[in-house]
Amino acid sequence: MEILAFIGSAILFALFTLVVLFVLIKMSARLALIILFLIPVIPVLLMPGIAISFLSHRHMLLADGLVPINNFHILLMLWSTLVGLILYTEFLTWYLRKGRSISKGADKNKSANPFATIQESTSTAIGTVKNGLLKR
Numbered sequence: 001m002e003i004l005a006f007i008g009s010a011i012l013f014a015l016f017t018l019v020v021l022f023v024l025i026k027m028s029a030r031l032a033l034i035i036l037f038l039i040p041v042i043p044v045l046l047m048p049g050i051a052i053s054f055l056s057h058r059h060m061l062l063a064d065g066l067v068p069i070n071n072f073h074i075l076l077m078l079w080s081t082l083v084g085l086i087l088y089t090e091f092l093t094w095y096l097r098k099g100r101s102i103s104k105g106a107d108k109n110k111s112a113n114p115f116a117t118i119q120e121s122t123s124t125a126i127g128t129v130k131n132g133l134l135k136r
């Protein structure tokens with residue numbers, strides 16, 4: 001019976017993870033965050049007895065019975081991992097968009113000033129760092 005409970009829990013958590021990752025990749029990170037929190041909360045609100053008994057099901061005991069591992073602990077581990085992935089992708093897309101807007105601005109400046117030297121155009125990042133250090 002314990003094996004079947006573990007397999008059922010693993011399947012539910014795998015489906016939960018796949019749904020969130022699918023939404024993250026195909027749709028949007030914000031929608032993935034909303035789904036990440038709504039999928040576990042809605043069953044708790046609609047069927048509190050069944051959901052709480054599922055989340056409190058103990059799979060194993062660690063440290064000679066001092067540390068129980070319940071479905072709730074597994075859910076928290078999945079939440080933290082998926083929130084980390086979603087925030088990382090949001091930060092990465094923000095950073096890449098910021099880099100594109102800076103490079104587009106540099107391209108506009110190049111076309112506006114055709115007499116810019118080759119050294120200035122190739123080392124804009126190094127020049128920015130040097131200017132920042134010189135200001136300090």
